[in-house]
Every structure is written in structure tokens, then in C-alpha cells.
Amino acid sequence: MKNEKESKDQFIKKLLQQIAELKKLEMERKKTEEDLRFSEAKFRGLFENVFDGIYQTTPDGKIISANPALVQMLGYDSEAELLAIDIAHDLYANPEDRGILAQRLEKKGELRNVELVLKRKDGDHIIVLENARAVRDRQGKVLYYEGTLTDITKRKKAEEALEKRIKELSCIYNISYLIEKPGISLEEILQGIVNIIPSAWQYPEITCARIIVKGQGFRTENFRETIWKQVSDIFVHGEQIGTLEICYLEERPESDEGPFLKEERSLLNAIANRIGRIVERKDIEEALRKREEKFNSLFNSNPEALVYFDRDFNIEDISPKFEELFGYSIEEVRGKKIDEFIVPEDKMDESKKLKEMSKKGYIFHETVRKRKNGTLIPVAISASPVISRGSTIGVNVTYKDITERKKAEEMLRETRNYLENLLNYANAPIIVWNPKFKITQFNHAFEHLTGYTADEIVGQELPVLFPKTSRNESLIKIKETLSGEYWKSVEIPILRKDGNIRVALWNSANIYAEDGKTLLATIAQGIDITERKKAEELLKKQREELSAFAHTVSHDLKNYINIIRNYAQFSLLKKESAEKNNQEIIDITKKMESFVNRQLQLADAGKAIGKLEEIDLNILIEEVGKTHSIEIWTKGLPMIKGDPQRLKEAFHNLIDNAVKHGKADRIEISSEKRRDTYIIHVKDNGKGIPQEEIDKIFDMGYSKTGTGIGLTIVKKIIEAHGGNISVRSKEGEGTTFEIVLPIRT
Missing domain, CATH: 3.30.450.20 (PAS domain)
Structure with a gap:
């Protein structure tokens, strides 16, 4: 029995080694079947994640102490309940085992890995592994026994199940070994799998298999479709691409699924799932191969200089254009740092920063790099990290010669x-x-x-x-x-x-x-053309006024001439009246002279201003006021540029109009600055102007008591200075003239 046990232990140990090897292969490939991972997890649970019970008992069969794990293991509600039992009769499935083990402890002092069958409180049997020792006093008398109990019930059952799975694991292992052969094709893998499968079934001698993938079939030599059949679909990315079929060639007793075991169904599904992953991987490898070919073609034919660096910025590859641009061959630079070749001394810090930035994301930078012959060349550098599974594994860098663009x-x-x-x-x-x-x-x-x-x-x-x-x-x-x-x-x-x-x-x-x-x-x-437009408008207006002036002068002079003619003719007829008529003729010619002078004064008022002079309005108003017996009040009048004589005439006419026509006895003259103009306010306390006359007061010849040209002259003088004049008035409250003059520098 001992040899058999050692043989089984060796078998289990060897089996564990095989499983560990499988696990190692699975970790390396990162491609294991779901059932294999499940089996390994279950196996680890059985052999690694166990709970040990700890106890102390007296030689006469009483439990002194027990840990919670032991209480739970034996199914008791509390430690006190467990301490009250009789060990031999209540705990041991075979009460005689208690005495035998006590004798061995008395003799040898310890027990190592002894398997026992114990009874739980509910009567169920459990298998435990016991390790114990006898604790003695100084005289050598046994005081108590202490030890550990490991529940190996599940392990023992697992060992039995594991024996059934050995063939399954061997099948999985052989498939894993097959697919890792260098250069093996998908067709060779699928044919190899159908040849491996029969040995993993309960009756290998009558088992045959067939795989159909994407319309292509692979079968064992003895394959024949029968009524004793298991089928599992093969999927890639959720799409069915084929089937895996297992057939018995002869009838066998009924089991879980016809003549097949439920474990065989699980293995069938696992193999079908594995085949799907194999096909998927091969498809990816083929796509990757084509992509690499395309990448190499683009890399080598790219019109720009390309470099591929590993994660430590060692050069792995360069394009032909790089060789042409910088003069280095791949043999000269492979495995070395780019700084050793094309980075000028004063650009080393810049190069270091660019490397760090390129690991994190795309960068673009224009700088200068050095050819093998020492000449400098302006380049545009673009770089982007190559990321795999969330980690940067390299960097692609492009160097573009921008010499012509810079020029x-x-x-x-x-x-x-x-x-x-x-x-x-x-x-x-x-x-x-x-x-x-x-x-x-x-x-x-x-x-x-x-x-x-x-x-x-x-x-x-x-x-x-x-x-x-x-x-x-x-x-x-x-x-x-x-x-x-x-x-x-x-x-x-x-x-x-x-x-x-x-x-x-x-x-x-x-x-x-x-x-x-x-x-x-x-x-x-x-x-x-603002000034030209103003000049054109002024010219147009002057032409209109000239036409009106000529008409008025012509009319008035004709009247005077007719009067003179009449007086002259009358003197010829009545010589006694000649002296009186001559005096009338003289008076008429004086009136004609006065009329002509007024017209000339009006014409002069609209002439363009020649040389501008600096004028203090305060002084100018003071001089004008001396010719009028009226109170004139001024407040902060500005310095302006203009024609002093014509401005004197304008203010004289305004004051004269206020006195003669407005009957005013006080005038206030003030100013304000608005943007680039001065606003001069001339306000009197006279009787005001009727509203129906306000729009006419600047018209030439409009007057009820005078010549009708005073305010017309004012308007012409102000406009000749580039300004304008307006009026507001209310009967009984006086009149205010507002003069706007540009600020000239």
C-alpha cells in the first residue's frame, strides 16, 4: 500500500509538473482554452486554497481546543459543542483508528500525513490528512496531543476526476504543441487536430473526427458519419465559420449524451472554441504579414527620410531616402542613437525634448540637422509613437528636407x-x-x-x-x-x-x-474726395446764388436806371424842375452805389479762406463789442485758426442782428469741444424769432426791416471756414446761434 501510495504521489507530482508546464506554455502564448483555465483554477482551489483545522486532545479522548476552521470542517455550531463529544465514537468513522493512532503517537511522538476518515456532525464522512505530535511533561508523560487536520475530501474526489481528464489535458497539450510549430500552416494544424482528437475519447479505437472550416474539410482516415455523433460549431468574432464532428463507428452503451460522456461534450466545445481562436490568429497573422509587406513597401518607397526607433530610441531601420539625405547606411546606424550622427551640438537639448514628447503623442517641429559630410540642412520632423497594448514599443520619425521651402x-x-x-x-x-x-x-x-x-x-x-x-x-x-x-x-x-x-x-x-x-x-x-465734393457743392450753390444775384442786381439796377431816365426826361421837359430832379438823380446814384457795395460784400463773404491766423476768440469778441452798446458776456472761448477780419464781420452781424431785430440787451457767448470741433453758442435775451421765419433767416434778401444780407454773410463766412451755423429760437425767450468750427492744427 505504501508503494502504491508513493506511486500515486509520484504520479500526482508528475501530473502537477505537467500541469505547471502547461500553465507556463499558456502564460507564454496567452492563448489557452477556457476549459483548461477552468481546470487549472479548480485544481489550484483543491490543492492550494485549503483550510486547516487545529486541535488539542487528551490521551483519554477528549478535545481540549479547536479552531473555527475545524469546527466548520466537522459541521458543528460552536467549539463548545465540539469539545463535548467523544472522539473515538463520535468523530472516527472507524473507532478503532483512534487507539491505533494514539499508540503510534506514544511510541514515535508524531504522525506525518496520515489519511483518516472522520464523521461530521451530520453523519457525512470526510477524508482528512493529519499531522500531530505528543506533548509531554518533564517526566516524559503525555499531557496532550496537538495537530492539524486538512480536509482532502475534495482533493481525493478531484484526483479521481483528474484521472478522467488526463486524456483531455493530453489532447489540449498536444494541440497547443502542434500550433506552436514554426512555419506550420492553418491546414496542417487542422489536419493535425483531427488526428489528435480520437485518443482523448472514451473509445479511441472506434472514434473518428472531421473539421469543416470555411468550406474546407479535414478528417481522420477512418471518418464515416454515423448516428452516434457529437457536433460543435466553430465561431470567429461571433460568426460561424465551420463545425467539429466526432463520431463513434460502433454502438456503445448510453451515457450522458448518447454514448458520449458529458466531459467529452465539454472537451468537444473547448476544442471547437480553440479552433476558432486558431483560425482567428492565423487570419490576423496573414493580415499582419500583408500589412508588414505594405508597410515595408511604403517605408522603402517613401519620398521622405524615415527612421524607426525602438522604445529606447535606438535606430532599428532607416529608409533609402534617409541614406540619400544624410549619407549614412543602415549598417552604420542600426542599434545606435540618432544623436551620434545627425544632431548638431547646439541641438542636443532640443533633440532630448523631442524624444520625450514623441513618446506621448504626435509632434511636428522644424529645426536643423547635420549630414555625414558636416553640412547643415533645414528639416521638418514629425514623429508619432508606436503603441501596442497600451505601451509605447517604438517611434516612427520622418525627416523632410525643407531647404527649397525655406528659400x-x-x-x-x-x-x-x-x-x-x-x-x-x-x-x-x-x-x-x-x-x-x-x-x-x-x-x-x-x-x-x-x-x-x-x-x-x-x-x-x-x-x-x-x-x-x-x-x-x-x-x-x-x-x-x-x-x-x-x-x-x-x-x-x-x-x-x-x-x-x-x-x-x-x-x-x-x-x-x-x-x-x-x-x-x-x-x-x-x-x-470729400473736400472736392464740398467744393463742388459750394460751387453749385455759388452758381445758383450768382444766378440769383445777377437776376436781383439786374432787376434792381434796371429800376434805378429807369428812375434816373424818368427824372432826366422830366428835366428836359420842365427845366424849372431840373435842379430838384438832378438832386433826385444824385440820391438815386448813392443808393445804387450802396446797393452795389452790399452785393460786393456778400460776394466777398463766400470767398475761400487764404492764410489762417491764430485767433483768440475772447479778444476778437471784446473788439467787436466795443462797437455796440450792449452787454456781452463770454466764457472760456478757445483759440482757433481762421481769417480774423471776416470772423469779426460774422460776429458783428450776429450781435447787430440781436440788437436791431431781436431788441436784446444782453448776449452770452460760450463754447464746448466736441470730438474735433469747437461749438460756439451765441445766445441773446431778445424777443426771439417766429417759428415760421426760422428756416428763412439765412436766405439772401430776407428781412422785414433791413437789407436781408447780414445773416447770409455770417453763414457764408462760417462755411468758408469749413464750419456751419444753425439757430434755435422761441418767441419771448431769445435766440441762440450755434456755430461749429473745425479744430485746425
């Missing part, structure tokens, strides 16, 4: 600078906008035209530059350029930052992409 960029930069200077320092306002009407460039002359800086206006849409009153009309003209139309002397009003409006005459041109069709931008060049 082109330098030429482009010089051209751009030239054009930028040409645009920015051109005297004419120039603006550029894209097809979405967003402003992209804005030169200094345009800044001067609008009062905006380029930073304020670039990026905004064009309508910001147009007055509301003409915005839609201007946008219509601009949209016409999208269809390819060009502006040729198109007038468009421009809204300045200060709210004033300037008129510019524009020419435009479209900028297209290389295809000649895609519009990239529109550039427009303008000329500020």
Missing part, C-alpha cells in the same frame, strides 16, 4: 514685406476684405481717412465703415464685385470713428486662387 518662404517674406510696406505707406487709402466681407487689411492712409486704427477694424465686417443712410447701397455695390465686376471710380461714403462722413472714390480688383475661379479677397484703393 521660397524667405522670398515670400521679402515679397510680403515689400508689399506690406507698399500698401501701408501708400498715400491712397487701401483696404482688403475676404469673400465673407470681413476686413483683412487696412493701411495707414485708411486709418487717417476713418480715424480707426488697423487693430480696431481688421476682422470686422465692412458695414461698420458705412453710414446707415447709404449702407445698403454701398453693400450692393460691394456684392457686385463677387461676380467678377471691378469698381472704376465708384463713390462710396465712409463713416469715420468720430461720426463724420467722408466720401471716397474707389477702384477695386479681385484676388483669385490658382484655379482662377475661387475668390480669395477683394482689394480696393480710394481717393478722399
Whole structure:
């Protein structure tokens, strides 16, 4: 029995070694069957994860102490309940075993790995492995026994089951060994599997097998389809690709599934599952082979210089273009650091940073690298990590020769600078906008035209530059350029930052992409014709006034001439009245002279201002006030530039109008600064102007008590200074004239 036990132990030990070997192979390949992993886990549970019971007993058969594991192992509710039993009768399946073991302890002092059959509280038998020793006093008398009990019931059952599975494990092992043969094809693997399968079934001598995968069949030589058959489907990625069939050629007794054991069904499913993984792996290997071929083709034919580094940045491979660009062969650089060859001394820190960055993700960087002959070359470096199962295993790096591009960029930069200077320092306002009407460039002359800086206006849409009153009309003209139309002397009003409006005459041109069709931008060049427009308006107005003036002068002079003619004719008829008539003629000619002087004064008022002089309005008003007997109050009037004599005349007429026609006895003159203009307020406390007359007071010849040209002269003088004048009045509350004059520097 001892030899048989040792033989079984050796067998178990050998079997454990085989299983460990299988486990090692499985860990290396990381490709094991689910049933094999289940069997190993179960086996580890049986042999590694056991719970030991610990006890102390007296020689006369009483339990002194027991640990919770022992109490649980024997099925008792508590330690106290267990301590109350009689060991020989209540615990041992064969009560005589107690005495035999006690004698052995008395004689040898210990027991090693003794198998016993014990009774649980519920009557079930368990098999335990006992290790114990006798504890003695100084005289050698046994005080008590202590030891451990290991429940090996499951292990013993597992050993029996394991014997049944040996053939299954051998089958799995042989299949695993088969698929690891170097260079073996899928067809050879499948044929080898069908040849291995029969030996793992209960009746190998009458067992045959067949595998059908993707329409291709593999079978044992004796295969014949019978009614005693087991079938399992083969799947790859959830799609059935074939079947595995096992047939008995002769009838055998009924078992779990016809004549087949349930373990054989499990093994059949496991093999079918394994075949699916094998096919999947071979498909992946084939796809990987094709991908490698494609990669190698792309790597070697790529027009850029390529390098593949391992995870430590040792060179593994370089492309032919790398050899051509840098002058090194693969034999010179393989296994070495790139810094030893193409990185200049002053770029070592940069290279180190790029390496660290490339391990984490894609990078792009432009720098300089060194050829074998020592010359430097500008390159664009792009790198990306090669990641497998979440870890970086290498880095792909591309070196692109950008020498020509750098030369082109330098030429482009010089051209751009030239054009930028040409645009920015051109005297004419120039603006550029894209097809979405967003402003992209804005030169200094345009800044001067609008009062905006380029930073304020670039990026905004064009309508910001147009007055509301003409915005839609201007946008219509601009949209016409999208269809390819060009502006040729198109007038468009421009809204300045200060709210004033300037008129510019524009020419435009479209900028297209290389295809000649895609519009990239529109550039427009303008000329500020605001002053010209004002001059034209003034000229038009002056012509109208001249026509009216000529008509008035002609009419009035004709009247005077007719009167003189009548007096002269009357004197010829009645000589006694000649002296009186001559005096009337003299009076009429004086009136004619006064009339002509007034007309000349009116004409002079609208003349353009010549040289501008610095004028202190406070002093000018003080001088004008001396000629009038009225209180004039001034407050903080500014220094302005203009014609002092004509401005004196303007303020004289305003004050004279307030006194004679408004019956005022006090005038207040104040000022304020508004953007780039001065606003002069001339306010009197006179009787005011009727509302129906306000719109007429600046008309030439309009007056109820005077010549009707005083305020007309004022208006002409102010307009000649580039300003304007307006009036507001209410009867009984006085009148205020508001003069707006530009601030001239």
C-alpha cells in the first residue's frame, strides 16, 4: 500500500509538473482554452486554497481546543459543542483508528500525513490528512496531543476526476504543441487536430473526427458519419465559420449524451472554441504579414527620410531616402542613437525634448540637422509613437528636407514685406476684405481717412465703415464685385470713428486662387474726395446764388436806371424842375452805389479762406463789442485758426442782428469741444424769432426791416471756414446761434 501510495504521489507530482508546464506554455502564448483555465483554477482551489483545522486532545479522548476552521470542517455550531463529544465514537468513522493512532503517537511522538476518515456532525464522512505530535511533561508523560487536520475530501474526489481528464489535458497539450510549430500552416494544424482528437475519447479505437472550416474539410482516415455523433460549431468574432464532428463507428452503451460522456461534450466545445481562436490568429497573422509587406513597401518607397526607433530610441531601420539625405547606411546606424550622427551640438537639448514628447503623442517641429559630410540642412520632423497594448514599443520619425521651402518662404517674406510696406505707406487709402466681407487689411492712409486704427477694424465686417443712410447701397455695390465686376471710380461714403462722413472714390480688383475661379479677397484703393465734393457743392450753390444775384442786381439796377431816365426826361421837359430832379438823380446814384457795395460784400463773404491766423476768440469778441452798446458776456472761448477780419464781420452781424431785430440787451457767448470741433453758442435775451421765419433767416434778401444780407454773410463766412451755423429760437425767450468750427492744427 505504501508503494502504491508513493506511486500515486509520484504520479500526482508528475501530473502537477505537467500541469505547471502547461500553465507556463499558456502564460507564454496567452492563448489557452477556457476549459483548461477552468481546470487549472479548480485544481489550484483543491490543492492550494485549503483550510486547516487545529486541535488539542487528551490521551483519554477528549478535545481540549479547536479552531473555527475545524469546527466548520466537522459541521458543528460552536467549539463548545465540539469539545463535548467523544472522539473515538463520535468523530472516527472507524473507532478503532483512534487507539491505533494514539499508540503510534506514544511510541514515535508524531504522525506525518496520515489519511483518516472522520464523521461530521451530520453523519457525512470526510477524508482528512493529519499531522500531530505528543506533548509531554518533564517526566516524559503525555499531557496532550496537538495537530492539524486538512480536509482532502475534495482533493481525493478531484484526483479521481483528474484521472478522467488526463486524456483531455493530453489532447489540449498536444494541440497547443502542434500550433506552436514554426512555419506550420492553418491546414496542417487542422489536419493535425483531427488526428489528435480520437485518443482523448472514451473509445479511441472506434472514434473518428472531421473539421469543416470555411468550406474546407479535414478528417481522420477512418471518418464515416454515423448516428452516434457529437457536433460543435466553430465561431470567429461571433460568426460561424465551420463545425467539429466526432463520431463513434460502433454502438456503445448510453451515457450522458448518447454514448458520449458529458466531459467529452465539454472537451468537444473547448476544442471547437480553440479552433476558432486558431483560425482567428492565423487570419490576423496573414493580415499582419500583408500589412508588414505594405508597410515595408511604403517605408522603402517613401519620398521622405524615415527612421524607426525602438522604445529606447535606438535606430532599428532607416529608409533609402534617409541614406540619400544624410549619407549614412543602415549598417552604420542600426542599434545606435540618432544623436551620434545627425544632431548638431547646439541641438542636443532640443533633440532630448523631442524624444520625450514623441513618446506621448504626435509632434511636428522644424529645426536643423547635420549630414555625414558636416553640412547643415533645414528639416521638418514629425514623429508619432508606436503603441501596442497600451505601451509605447517604438517611434516612427520622418525627416523632410525643407531647404527649397525655406528659400521660397524667405522670398515670400521679402515679397510680403515689400508689399506690406507698399500698401501701408501708400498715400491712397487701401483696404482688403475676404469673400465673407470681413476686413483683412487696412493701411495707414485708411486709418487717417476713418480715424480707426488697423487693430480696431481688421476682422470686422465692412458695414461698420458705412453710414446707415447709404449702407445698403454701398453693400450692393460691394456684392457686385463677387461676380467678377471691378469698381472704376465708384463713390462710396465712409463713416469715420468720430461720426463724420467722408466720401471716397474707389477702384477695386479681385484676388483669385490658382484655379482662377475661387475668390480669395477683394482689394480696393480710394481717393478722399470729400473736400472736392464740398467744393463742388459750394460751387453749385455759388452758381445758383450768382444766378440769383445777377437776376436781383439786374432787376434792381434796371429800376434805378429807369428812375434816373424818368427824372432826366422830366428835366428836359420842365427845366424849372431840373435842379430838384438832378438832386433826385444824385440820391438815386448813392443808393445804387450802396446797393452795389452790399452785393460786393456778400460776394466777398463766400470767398475761400487764404492764410489762417491764430485767433483768440475772447479778444476778437471784446473788439467787436466795443462797437455796440450792449452787454456781452463770454466764457472760456478757445483759440482757433481762421481769417480774423471776416470772423469779426460774422460776429458783428450776429450781435447787430440781436440788437436791431431781436431788441436784446444782453448776449452770452460760450463754447464746448466736441470730438474735433469747437461749438460756439451765441445766445441773446431778445424777443426771439417766429417759428415760421426760422428756416428763412439765412436766405439772401430776407428781412422785414433791413437789407436781408447780414445773416447770409455770417453763414457764408462760417462755411468758408469749413464750419456751419444753425439757430434755435422761441418767441419771448431769445435766440441762440450755434456755430461749429473745425479744430485746425
